[in-house]
Amino acid sequence: MPEALPPDQASRHFAPLIQSDLSQLYSRRAARLHALAEGHDHAPYLHWAARVTEVQATLLPEAGACGPLAGGAIAHAGHCMGLLDRLIERLAQDVPAPVAPHLAALRGLAAAERLAATQALAAGRFDAVPAAIAPLLWAALSLQCASAARAAPLPPGGSAEPPVCPLCGTAPVASLILSGEHHGMRYLHCPLCESAWHMVRAKCSNCGSAADLDYLSFDTAEATVRAESCGVCRGYLKVVSLERDPHAEAVADDLATLALDDAVAGEGFQRTGFNPFALPG
Template sequence: MTTTLLQPGQIEAAAGSIPELRLPPADLFLMRARRLEQLAAGHTLGNYLRFVAHLAHAQQKYLDTGLAASLPAPELLAQCREYRMPPLAPAGLARPSGWRDTARHLALAVQDSLPQAGQAALQPVLEGQDAWLEAQAGYLLDGSLHELDAAAAPVIGAALQVHWVHLARQLDSTQVARPEHPSLCPVCGSHPVSSVVRIGGAENGLRYLHCALCSSEWHVVRAKCSNCDNTRGIVYHHLEGGDNGVRAESCPECQTYLKIVLQDKNPQADPVADDLASLALDLLMDETGFVRSGINWYLIQGSV
C-alpha cells in the first residue's frame, strides 16, 4: 500500500526554531534493548530480536564503563566545522584503542544466548587475530559488504558503535556544522539506519535521520528524499494490515528508499529496533525495485 507525501512547507517548523542535531543520550542502548524486547514478543523474528536486545544490553554495559578515548584536538574540531566536515569520520580518525577487546567482550556476553550454529559464527571474533578484526571493521565502515563476514558483523559493528557513541557524547552540538552532504551524518559521515519523526518539545513532528555508527541524529524535512533531496513524487509504502508506524519512503529520482519511524504511533519506537523488526517491508521494497539507501549494522542486508 502506498501514500503520497505532503508537499514542501506543509509540515515544517518555523525557521530558526529547529534543533538541527541530536547527540546520543546516555541510555541509548538500554532504551534500544527494551524496545527490541517489546517487539520480540510474538514476532516471527523474535529469537533474533531477543539476541540483538541482549547485544544492546551488553553495549550499554560497556558504554557505562567510561571508555578512555577522547575527542580530536580543538583546532581540528574547529577546522572540521569551518569546512563542514564530520569531525569523527572514521577515514580521518584512528580507531579508538580497545575496540577489538570490546568486540571480543560483546561476543562472549551474547554467546550463551545463541544456538550452537550462532556460537560457531562468533568464534572468529573471539579467536580472530587483530588484523582480521581490523579488516572486518574496515569493510563495514567502508560499505564493502561483499567482503564482510555477515554473521560476525553485528558484534563487530556493535563494538564500533559503543566507541563512536562514546566520542559523539563528548561533543557539543555547536562544534558540528550542517553537513555538506545532508544524506550523511554530520558527526561521523556515516549512512543513516532510518529516519524518525520525534514527538515532544521543540522536536515535535520533526524528522531526523539516525546514524548507523554514532547514533547522532540530524534534521531533514519530511517532504523530500533523504538521499538525493528530490521533492517530487515521494511516496510512503507500508504493509497492508501491518504496523503503520513504520513506512518506507521511496524516491522516483534516485530509485532508493529509507524507512521512516513515527513516534506518534508508538512513543517507544526506536529508529534502529523498529527498522530491524520491519524486515518484511524491506522484502516488499526489494520486489518493487527500490534500493535501500541506509544500513542496519545489526542485520547486514541491502545496499548503500
C-alpha cells in the same frame, strides 16, 4: 505524494543535531527489540540483537573519547578492539545455541584479522566480512564512535541537511518523526555514532527532491513504519513515527520490518541506508 509539513514547523526553533544519552538509548532499544520479538517470525534474532545492545550499555564506562570522530580513523587506530574483546566475553556467558558457532569463530580470529574486518566495515566494504560476525564487530565500533561523538565539539549549525551523518559521514538507518519537544519534526538516525540530524519532511532524504515521493507499508497509511520511496533517485528509507507509537525506536523497528524492505526492493527501489544488525553485503 510528499507529506505536508506541520503548520508551525517552518517557524519553530529546532536543534540541527540531537545526541541522546547512550545509556537511555541502549535501554530503550533493547526493550523495544524484546517487545517486537513477541510473536515475530524472527524472534530469536531480535532477542539476540537486544542482548548485544544490553551488553553495549554495560561497556559504556570503558568507551571514552579517542580523538577524531570517524569510523575509519577509529577502526584504523584499533581503539575499539578492547571493547570487542569485552563484548565477546560477556556475550559468551549466555549465548543462544544457533549463535554459538559464529561467536566462537569470532573469538578464534587473530587480533589482526579482527582489526582488518572492522576496518573493512568502517570503509563500507561489508561484503568483505562474514555476515554472521559483522554485527558484533559493528557493535564495538559503533560504541566507540558514539562515545567519541558525545565528547566531540558539535559542527556549526546551518541550513545544510546532508543525506549522511554530519558528524561521521555514515548513511542513516531510518528517519524518525519525533514527538514531545520536537513534535512532528524529522531526524535521520546514524547507525554508527548514534546521532540524529534534522531534515525537513517534504523531500527525499537521499537526493532532496520533493517531486515524486510515495509511502509504502503493509498496514494502513497510518502505520508506525513506512518506506519513503523516491521516484527521482529510486532510493528509499524507512520512516518510523514516534507520534504513532511512542515506544518506537529507529534500529529496532527497522530490524523488525525487513520484510517491508524486500517488498520495496521488489518494486525497483534501492535502500539508501542500513541497519547495524542487518548490514548489506
